[in-house]
Amino acid sequence: METRINEIADGIYRLSTFVPEIAAPAGFTFNQFLVLGAEPLLFHTGYRQMFPLVHAAVSRLIQPERLRWITFGHYEADECGAMNDWLAVAPRAEVAHGATGCLVSLNDMAARAPRVLSDGAALDLGNGKRVRYLDTPHIPHGWEAGVLFEETSGTLLCGDLFTQVGDGAALTRSDIVGPAIATEDFFRFSSLNPGMGPTIRRLAQLAPHTLALMHGPSFAGDGAAALRALADDYDSRVRAAFTDAGIAAFDPGAPAVAA
Numbered sequence: 001m002e003t004r005i006n007e008i009a010d011g012i013y014r015l016s017t018f019v020p021e022i023a024a025p026a027g028f029t030f031n032q033f034l035v036l037g038a039e040p041l042l043f044h045t046g047y048r049q050m051f052p053l054v055h056a057a058v059s060r061l062i063q064p065e066r067l068r069w070i071t072f073g074h075y076e077a078d079e080c081g082a083m084n085d086w087l088a089v090a091p092r093a094e095v096a097h098g099a100t101g102c103l104v105s106l107n108d109m110a111a112r113a114p115r116v117l118s119d120g121a122a123l124d125l126g127n128g129k130r131v132r133y134l135d136t137p138h139i140p141h142g143w144e145a146g147v148l149f150e151e152t153s154g155t156l157l158c159g160d161l162f163t164q165v166g167d168g169a170a171l172t173r174s175d176i177v178g179p180a181i182a183t184e185d186f187f188r189f190s191s192l193n194p195g196m197g198p199t200i201r202r203l204a205q206l207a208p209h210t211l212a213l214m215h216g217p218s219f220a221g222d223g224a225a226a227l228r229a230l231a232d233d234y235d236s237r238v239r240a241a242f243t244d245a246g247i248a249a250f251d252p253g254a255p256a257v258a259a
């Protein structure tokens with residue numbers, strides 16, 4: 001296995017490892033993103049067993065001990081399995097995550113106390129880089145789920161949203177919604193819930209120019225349109241699930257309790 005490096009937005013590097021055995025014959029990518037501020041930030045650490053590969057890739061861009069922030073979408077092995085390996089090699093590094101992630105897992109599992117980011121909180125990384133944390137509970141899975149938006153480049157580090165199989169280009173302008181829908185049909189990895197449409201449309205309001213997928217290519221183009229299309233697909237899936245369960249009406253725009 002090798003980890004390939006591509007700059008997918010100004011100062012944001014995609015470190016990509018392709019594993020052909022997962023979802024064979026298409027295979028599956030695991031991507032981390034290094035944001036090169038004065039305080040470098042890593043979004044996703046990769047699996048603990050991938051640490052040597054990812055560490056070697058980061059070393060080609062910065063001295064790994066300079067890493068300042070360790071962030072990820074939610075608490076799973078591919079997102080944060082190597083978190084404590086990074087804390088060990090980077091003495092100034094802090095894990096940063098939302099309140100739910102810290103309370104439920106990270107206060108106990110991280111080797112040093114994590115930094116709690118409230119919904120909408122920003123980290124100024126210096127060198128013109130600034131990331132904002134947004135809670136996306138249960139979307140696409142994990143109570144503690146969240147995403148990061150790098151404001152200067154308009155890059156949404158969107159984690160498992162738009163997950164697709166295969167190993168395409170590092171950066172594409174082609175459709176990413178169709179492959180995401182096909183992969184949802186294949187893996188069923190999302191926790192279908194009525195909050196999906198509104199939460200993903202809130203991300204669309206950021207109008208990202210780049211969507212950085214954890215599993216798949218990065219996308220350059222109209223990120224808002226892609227997010228709204230993904231939200232529409234999830235709404236239909238949730239509506240169908242409600243119908244299958246015999247619950248007659250589901251309107252994602254309706255209040256939770258009727259007046």
Ligand SMILES: [Fe+2]
Pocket residue numbers: 074076079141160
């Ligand atoms: Fe995940």
Ligand SMILES: [Fe+2]
Pocket residue numbers: 078079159160214215
């Ligand atoms: Fe993932």
